[in-house]
Amino acid sequence: MPLAGLWVVAAVLAMTAGAPAHAADLDAGRHKAEPCKTCHGPDGNATTPGIPSLAGQPAIFTHWQLIKFRDGRRKDPQMSAFAASLSDADMADLAAYYAAQPSRPRPSPTDPEKVAIGGRLAEQHHCASCHRPGLVGHEQVPRLVGQDLTYLVKLLRGFKAQTAGDLDGTMSMAVERLSEADIENLAHYIADLSGRSARP
Ligand code: HEC
Ligand code: HEC
Incomplete structure (x- = not known):
């Protein structure tokens, strides 16, 4: 079962993402999120089909996805370029900002x-x-x-x-x-x- 691996990853992440002196700054995150708005919405609630909402995502999750886009483990023709120049502090601020935004449902016809x-x-x-x-x-x-x-x-x-x-x-x-x-x-x-x- 991959669960053990998951917790090892969580522990490593807690050490690498959480330990440095930088405390995530929500206001800085709001400012740094300016270029993201066109796709992910003004408050992280996207409206374009196929583009994920970021509002209400756990900060660790968002931080990890940004790391993966930056180092190429996750690739997307639209998204990758926006993660390429982010520092670890930028990612922490952005992740904290989006985690604090209330998530709204995405209207979609369901069967x-x-x-x-x-x-x-x-x-x-x-x-x-x-x-x-x-x-x-x-x-x-x-x-x-x-x-x-x-x-x-x-x-x-x-x-x-x-x-x-x-x-x-x-x-x-x-x-x-x-x-x-x-x-x-x-x-x-x-x-x-x-x-x-x-x-x-
Ligand atoms: C053992 C734990 C585990 C189980 C069981 C699990 N998930 Fe996940 N899921 C994760 C993790 C961890 C991620 C993040 C993976 C990553 O990108 O690193 C994830 C990511 C996702 C994503 C991507 C969301 C996004 O915003 O990127 C979807 C969709 C998803 N899971 C759906 C499901 C569905 C549907 C099921 C049941 C069929 C399921 N998961 C079962 C752990 C799990
Ligand atoms: C040109 C449009 C565009 C812009 C601008 C953009 N993104 Fe994205 N982003 C995307 C798309 C499309 C995806 C989904 C990629 C995929 O399908 O794997 C994505 C995925 C993500 C994810 C993963 C979400 C999840 O649920 O798995 C995060 C986190 C993210 N973007 C953060 C950001 C941040 C932070 C910025 C600004 C610095 C930004 N994006 C700018 C288009 C964009």
Whole structure:
């Protein structure tokens, strides 16, 4: 089970990302997020399909993704250039800023049949054991609720094809046995969960 590896990664991260003298500065992060707004939205809630929202993501998760984009372990034609010149302090500030922004649901039409099947799959594959009940994420595990449907499908396909550059192979293992239909159904379930959590 990759869980042991996950905690080793978390421990190493706590040492490398947390230890230096720099304390994350939220206001500095807001300022440094200016160039990110065009794609990720003014407060980290993106509206373009396929572009992830960053609002409400655990700081450690965001920091790690930026490190991976900077060192090329994760690649994207739109995103990579924006991480290339970020310092570790920039990443810590940006991650703290986005973690403090409230996440809003991404409007997407969901198919009730796919939502129901996806809910059963999420239980069967224990997605919440890492992503937490309500799929709100914690530490290096991302928040899924509030994320864009198109992006969720893209990343799940990416993990399966082993092109999404996940940290320690945890997600590649988690999706190994998922079919294309399973991926679609799970994404609909997660997108629907976002909508429901926003309803009064
Ligand atoms: C030109 C559009 C664009 C700009 C500007 C941009 N990004 Fe991105 N970003 C993307 C796209 C597209 C992805 C998804 C990449 C993928 O599919 O793997 C992404 C992914 C990310 C992720 C990973 C999120 C996740 O849930 O996995 C983080 C973190 C991120 N961007 C932070 C930033 C920050 C910080 C800035 C500003 C310094 C920025 N981005 C600027 C387009 C952009
Ligand atoms: C053993 C722990 C674990 C399990 C089980 C797990 N995940 Fe993950 N998941 C992670 C971690 C850690 C990441 C971050 C990977 C990375 O990019 O380094 C992640 C990333 C993701 C992402 C990318 C989100 C983003 O914003 O980039 C999606 C989508 C996702 N998981 C969906 C699922 C679904 C659906 C299931 C159940 C089928 C699942 N996960 C099961 C640990 C887990």
